[in-house]
Amino acid sequence: MQISVTVMAVPARKLQAEYLASILRLYPFSDVSVTYDQIAAGTHESEWNNGANSLRAGLGKGDWHVVIQDDAILTPNFYENIEGAINAVPTKSIISLYTGKARPFPVRVTEAVSKVVDETFLQYMLLMWGVGIVIPTKHIEPLLDFVADWSEPYDTRIGIFYQRNRLPVYYTMPSLVDHDDDMGTAIPGHGTKPGARVAHRLATGPVIWNDRVINI
Template sequence: MHHPSRDGAIGRVLDRLAPLAPRLVADPQPAGPRSPLRTAKRAWRAVAEGATHHLVLQDDVEVCEDFAAHLLSAVQARPDDAIALYVNADSPSNSYTVRHAAIVGAPWAALVPGEFVPTLGLVIPAHLALALADFLDTLPDDFRDDDAFVDLFCRLNDLPVYATVPNLVEHGAGLSAAGNDGHGVRRSAVHLPSWEREACYWDEPPAGDRGAPMRAGGSADPHYAISVRAATCVVRFLHATDVHPLRQPCAAWQLACAVTGSPVDSVLSALTDHLRTSEGTATAERTAALGVPARYLVELWAAGFLTGADATDPEKRPAPWPARPELLRRCRERAVDSWLDAGFLTAVRPMDRVEARSLLRAFALTAVDRGHGGPSTRSLS
């Protein structure tokens, strides 16, 4: 999907996609009202003759090294599903499905129905791509946002969407041609610019299905996601209603975390214990000197601890979890980094942010490990 305002940069994007042979589908009305949907209609119909699958990328993507090989092996592992190559770091629920998968070492995150399907990079079977194009053609261009209607199509056709972990695509840093510059960071929850996979990497299962309550015959239990916005940790509960497929009642973690199996006292006592160590004391003193408010440490610790506690169930952890420690370490670090971008560094001077990020990353990963080893009275798949 291409907007002519990016003619000067598209060549670099196309070069990174080799040995694939991408075709440009340009916005047919580039001077008109901004509408990703207008171009998406044409992009999803541009299926090559004889193709088994169809990939649509937006023209401001950054792809990982060896992108084509990663992509083809992922499609071979899940030939009947929709595969998202990117999930936004601040999406309400699906960013957590990706972070949780990164924490436990799973290669897939099952995305939650009812939340927009990330369309920065999406691949689906070719016959469904044409059906999606037919569906989108029924919508007026001024509906604008294609991702919400791709989600609706997937729900109507019972098409599950799985995200690759790590994400194979990152969002470029330029201005949005769709007018989405006010939508936050617009970066991937877990993207690695380069990484090596084992031959059977994509054959492993996802770590649970947080969207089960929204699926036909799915779990009736409440599921949850740990979310971070403006340096604040909250718990979102996911469940379906007759009126709307997805509700997200949201509460401060102190009010809701007991339902996750980790009472407030267990989170705070673990934090207190860590701050009494030499490492914890040094982190608190140095981050304070760099301008990080003390309450940010509490919120970041809660996010890490609750995520770690949510990974204690052996059923959520793929069997080969310890087999690739370097990839696991890098994915976990990136999952935490994308939290830090949600406001934790705003009070730090630009010249000090590299140091602050390093300190806060290590602090958050300690919280994950403490939660992972802590008590868990309830398991939600």
């Protein structure tokens, strides 16, 4: 199995993005790249443009593609835990590496997390966060074609594709990435109060996955 990865970045965070890429190059990914906004940053349009290019960066590079946003913090054993999650996930579908405590459904998500006993997956019909995702490479072109004319944000568009194709969105539990909350958000008005954009239950080492699923 080959897994590629790209860092989805804005030019203002070039230093952080290149540093993140340098860490990712220490792992056996089939390809590591950084994709920057090509239009004015700070809007949903620019976010989608960059997100689409970040997804395209995985074409022809492997079986699965990882997109990591530039404000992500990696957890230990990052590659091995992604590989394990891919092998354990019940259905070949998109995997979110982040489960957040803030928007859009903090109470509902917290209740689902409280039911977790062993390392497993949460499941929902949409993608709630785009901090880190793992997508089957074969899904990239159909996804981009399907949502090309939509106006929703990056993570929402991706989630709509999976919802319409009746495929679940899985969330690793524990989370394999966290937000660097000190950076804030690149989209004005799209944030929450400081300290809120953090993950539930971060991985601290190798994860032994099982295929149980808890619905959000």
